[in-house]
Amino acid sequence: MNDDLDKLLKSTRMPERSPGYWEFFPKRITALIGTGRQTDYVLTTAQIARQSISTAWWVTGFAAACLLVVLGLWLRPQRDARTDYAKLYREFSTMFPNQVRAIVSDKYGVRVVLADAPDLPTASPLLVNICSAQQCSHIITFSGQQIPVGAGKADVLTDGGGNIIVAGERFVWSSMEPTPDHGVYRIAARRLESSS
Numbered sequence: 001m002n003d004d005l006d007k008l009l010k011s012t013r014m015p016e017r018s019p020g021y022w023e024f025f026p027k028r029i030t031a032l033i034g035t036g037r038q039t040d041y042v043l044t045t046a047q048i049a050r051q052s053i054s055t056a057w058w059v060t061g062f063a064a065a066c067l068l069v070v071l072g073l074w075l076r077p078q079r080d081a082r083t084d085y086a087k088l089y090r091e092f093s094t095m096f097p098n099q100v101r102a103i104v105s106d107k108y109g110v111r112v113v114l115a116d117a118p119d120l121p122t123a124s125p126l127l128v129n130i131c132s133a134q135q136c137s138h139i140i141t142f143s144g145q146q147i148p149v150g151a152g153k154a155d156v157l158t159d160g161g162g163n164i165i166v167a168g169e170r171f172v173w174s175s176m177e178p179t180p181d182h183g184v185y186r187i188a189a190r191r192l193e194s195s196s
Contacts, residue, residue, distance in 0.1 A: 096118070098119060098120045099117070099120060100114060101115055102140065103140040106137040120142070124193060126140070126143065127139070128188075129189070130166075133184075143157050149185065154166050154167060155168075161176075166187055166189060
């Protein structure tokens, strides 16, 4: 293998240089060494150490910033998004005019109870909140409709004075005499237009 390399080196010609190149070559090298100037591709140990330290600081700072962001997101207080029930009603009543019996929002999500045909009379929507020990349901409905309450159903009615009545199989709740805790359920109801 060394013989092949020797043959290759002997057969290769030296690159052509201008006549003044070899004359000034030693002077240029001496000048570069004397001034302490280095070529672009040669780094000293001190330069490598400085670059390593600055890179380490940059990486450490970036990692600390990422950690702070993650901790901030993880530790921030969790707030429930407030549902805009009036907007929810407007959107569903626009999609299903005179057909929405109730819009139920609970821990399972939002579901819509529709009439078979768009023949429901126009009425003011009511927001009925019913909570038990296990869950709360927020129901947008109308006077004369039935809503799910636990395993049963309840009728929602309004009287001539604008009071809301929720009548289940074993309870009756009225906005005239609102009892916040009515047996197993906590009930609250109001007209939806009064919400913000």
